[in-house]
Amino acid sequence: MMGMNMPQWGVWAMALGLGVFLVMLFSSVRRHHGVHRSLFSWPYSLWMIVFTVIPLFLVAYYAFTNKAGQFTMENFANFWDSNREMKMQLSGMGFDPAAMGMGARGTVNVDTLVYSLWMAFLCTIICFAVGYPAALFMADRDFKLGPILIVLFIIPMWMNFLLRTIAWMSLLEDNGLINTLLQQFGFKKLKLMYNSEAVLLGMVYNYLPFMVFPIYNALSRQDKKLSEAAMDLGANKVRTFARVTFPLSLPGIVSGITMVFMPSVTTFFIPRVLGGGNTEMFGDLIERTFLTADNWNVGSALSLIMMLLILLSITLLRKVDPEGEGGSLL
Amino acid sequence: MTKFFKRFYLVLVLLFLYLPIAVLIVQSFNAGISRAKWEGFSFRWYEELFSSPTIMQALYVTLTIALLASIISTILGTLAAIGIHAMKKRPQAAMMTLTNIPMTMPDIVTGISLMLLFIFTQVDRGYFTMLIAHITFDTPYVILSVLPKLREMNRFSYEAALDLGATPGYALWHVILPAVRPGVVTGALLAFTLSLDDFTISYFTTSPLVQNLSTLIYSEARKGIKPTMNSLSALMFVTLLVLLLAVNYRSSKAEQAK
């Protein structure tokens, strides 16, 4: 890294970039006749290149280099065998890690990924199972309250998500509200917190609205005449739903699944609060690798793997909904 | 019967969504500090809230960042959407990919990649970097809200305005903008909301000195949230609720007037 002896050069570079960017902004708006409108998107392109594309290249750079800055695939090898670095270090010190039983449990990273995917999968399924009927009932044209109720689904999201999660803690604790009530009615206390189920509950709670919106949007946009026509043609309610309503809501479902699955794979914080730190999800793993273990190279490799997985699942989902843009956004 | 079942179901789901919020609001009036025991009604935490410089500072940071980020990203995003809309197929596809990258990127990767950028360029992380990060993740949402409105618009009206002698700036301001206004407003609101609620990206792009509410709560959560936080979120909740109802009321009135 050059410029080490010139601290803050980045600040100047960014100020300069901002200046250029503003000049472009003004000139693209104020130029006279004949300037093509596509110029309007220049400032944005510049912004995205500096603050999205270049940072991504940095992540890739760290993922494919070691601490000395040389090219390596070690960081990915370390993903498969999380003990790899340790074993090499110990061998270098003259120990025999295998003889000490230190090769065991090397699947920490893979296990965490599998666990995160499994939890995200469960969360998506539950959100869908709970959210679809809700969206369907609200989208019913005869139900005048529908549009108001959908707003009620948005409002909780305006409250800080950390606080909402912590509020669950005061409900679920051993001496929390639910258990206090149970005891007053003479029941035994339940173990509601410090486990995966509590984490799942927190995730469903936080992501449910993301499933309900797009489905509601897709359903309420449907022409009611379609289902009426199906009924007139002799289809019963179930058949109408299966052949008309449901297929038409597919884009909504796809974007709902995307919007729930993606953030839930990388959930962090919720396992710490509701799971008592007993389990880690991939987000926690990445955070710990960067901010506690201070290993940016492996952390970057983990981030890249995460991104690839997400991109892969999105491409798969797009296959179901080739219209693009995943139905509707919020 | 089915009608009753449907409503009952919706009530249950909403109950699930609102239960913790209700708990939070009730707790904010609890005289004691305990989360589980009710020790009488009091405004104690509300008083402490307004006398806590840390929380007030975090509130200031949260609100100004949300405001600035939503304004800047709305301008940036609206212009970009107009530009993208006017592009030929190839560059348009490229721009859409560029727009989709940050939206499909997990928050934690966005946060970390920006953190790496700031550390690499030796920019002190703080207010400014957090603002940049928020603009970065807000703008694509603005674009995606404005683009559909552009597609609905008559594509020749802009050219017509130019032919009649309008400058591009004038045509932009008086022809395109009025047509896409609903999309711009949606985008701005969306950006504001996202920015207000963001934790992960802010966490990686700020220093411990400049905290927004989310990062403050995160560090407080580790030692047990003080009820002042509950009172703050109760206040914010009620404010937003009133705002939302007012907007809804106005728009339904406007619709009736039509």
Next chain:
Amino acid sequence: MKKILSLFLVLLMAVSLVPMAAAEGVVNVFNWEDYISEDALKMFEEETGIKVNYMRFTTNEDMMVQVRTSTGAFDVVFPSDYTVERMIAEDLLEPINFDNVPNAQHTAQWLQNPSYDPQNQYSVPYMWGTVGILYDTTRVNGSIDSWSVLFGEEYKGEVFMLDSIRDTMGLALKYLGYSMNTRDPAALQAATDLLIKQKQDGIVKAYQVDETKDKMIAGEAILGVVWSGDAQYAINLNENLAYAVPKEGSNVWVDAMVIPKTARNKENAEKFIDFMSRPDIAQMNCEYIEYSSPNTAAIELMGEEYTNNPNLNPPQEVIDTCEFFNDINDFLPIYNTLWAQVKNAK
């Protein structure tokens, strides 16, 4: 359009300049969560006119990453002993000019020239304490005097462990009869196995750091591994709680005040360190956070209430069983790898 643009530019400049200013009258302090008396900070600001920017961290490891990456953001940092050693080794610290810190003379004899800062150049001790078990006296059988209670079936599902690598690995090592600073991979592996078995047996309720004290006050668990000051804080609020340093020995630690090399306000940092070492201020902090004070003059001011409390002032024979953490340097990645195994065991 123009109006909006210029308005937002003005706004942008106005707000972005404020937090970037590294003005003269400022000291940027980076300390542990909940680890200082707010009144002491206020007094410092009033007496010196220097504004304190107060920031907080949770573990030494997290703090180190911040200090390495946010250059110039901190003027005074409060690392623990082994981290001071690490920071000296990495050349991250600025020597303190002790002429500007006259109150450092009150430091207890045994903490002058400590092992982590042998020449006494870089650090002034702030607090010290032990690691032990906080327990609910109404729900334990017999006396709690050994780490073994954390690993037996008796308190299954009723144990809070520390989510902090050195502390938790250290107590497991100590229980197994090793040194907390061992460089023997077999010992580390044995400690890891023990912690994983403890978790798989369902003994651990949660791994956490600062949450433990409030949850113990609320009776969420029977046993919790805590630092002595958190224990005293909890005991003050719930008389059923008691604290013990296990007989196998434990960790005795010192948190010290240091100045990073990249500090932008070194003079103010020294003023701050001196102020915190002033006997009345040291007393104020000690009475507020309830850890043990390294400041002999402050201890004199506190009198018997302090000296008679074994949690604050542990008897010499307890301290003799305890160890300081040393910087494990190149073994740190190994600790991290093993700790990841514990955290992810199912």
